[in-house]
Amino acid sequence: MRLPLSELGWRSDSVAAEHTLRLNFESINSLPQGSNEVRLYHDEILDCDRVGKRFDLTMVEATVLPEASTLQSIRHPNVLEIVSAARVEGYSDPLMQVIEVITPYYPQGSITDALLRGERFSGPRAMAIMGNALRGIRELHAGHGILHRDLKSGNILLTDAPIHALIADLGVAGRMDADGFAPAVKNPTLYSPPELFTGGNLSVASDLYPLGHILRELLGGPFPYGRYSREQVRESLRAGQNPLTDEDAALPVWVPSRLRKIHAKLTATDPKKRYQTARELGQDLEKVALADWREVGPYVWDLASSELAGRAYRVEATTNPQGFLLSIKKYSGSKLRRPQGHVDVQVSTLADKEAREVFDRANALALS
């Protein structure tokens, strides 16, 4: 569909009324994203794709910063940049004040888009996405005093290395007051912190909470979104609880203990027990070394020692009446051998402390 050019026109009244600047964009597609209209355009002059997102400024809550000006003021490699913004005229309601914010188009889309395409992330890639996304969030918090208030996998765009991740959609971002709080905006999602409904204000700890769920999706695949209705999510949050079931919230068995502790601290129900700054979280994440684990069969996990080395170690769980017998094996050519000093470990479940210690040892071996 080609839009009437006047909708996207830039008029330069100060030069001459008959001169009109136009963004000669062809609308290729409407993108399903949030509550605002989002379009994918092709810029014929620069021969590149752009994304346009429309906002009716009269519908924006008083505590919400206008996205265009907010984005414009933030220059950071991990925050989505704004290319331009335009007023959109021609709506039948004369009170509407619609603007369209134009940003670059990132074909990989968001983490959610990638997960729904069936893509999975290696451990090192997941950590790179987390680390870079966190830098973008840290810039919002520390550099601009802004809370995003709507972080979720769908609002983190993926790019190639070295950027890896971009924070997008500051549509409900709000400025923190002197005490570090911003009013809660009631837009419940699976990623929302429990205090969205139980407290009146959100803090940096509230903004960091969703990162626990995003980390879980990066490592373990998408949540079964369809199983959670909006009303269910709202009710759980009203009760001060995480809407996700324990099963859906659980990290894969191979995740090292150090990263489990970070995840637990991120997703603590009490905001006081969470990370209080993105910097503090970043420092803990930087200490985690995560090998490239792959589940290659039922109860069988291979891991590579580096991107170039290929398979290096295997952890195997054999079922028996007592539970599982876990063994670490090392690839020696095409054969598997038990590394010296690593005896098999009997556990009743894979969530046992002893089972986690086996995966920790294997992770350390692969990274040594």
Place this chain on the structure above:
Amino acid sequence: MRFAGVAVKAGTIHMAVVERDADQDGFGVGIDSAFSRLTPPSGPRTASGLRELKERVQQEIRDWDIRSVTLVDTTKYVQWKYADAYARVLSLSAVMYAAAEANLPYVEVKPASIGKHLRTPRLETLDPATIAFATAPKYWTTGGLEAYAAAAFGARLAV
């Protein structure tokens, strides 16, 4: 105004921040909450590892609105192990790269020059009170002291 000081010890970047205004007496005020220890990424040595470390240093610089970066030069010239030299050069490169990208003044200073400025010839005996600490902050003896001292020296150059 805030100034960063950096000391690289045992492959770890110790980065401290001192605040000092133009009309302020003394050597500035150390900001405990701004102190950071950054270690190069573990695992195989890759070019992206340098960029990653640079990004982390740069984020610290962004957070604290730094005006200059002063690095404590080493006095060790012999008996380097290659692994130690590699870690130091990688860390230095990351700090220099981050300062250059942020368009910040970057200087390297010998411990003796810093000690002279702070009137403590043997820098390792520096009193935390010199930069307004009631007691020695965390990591003071493992790299913090030198980093804070370098930051105070940087403040003297700029103010």
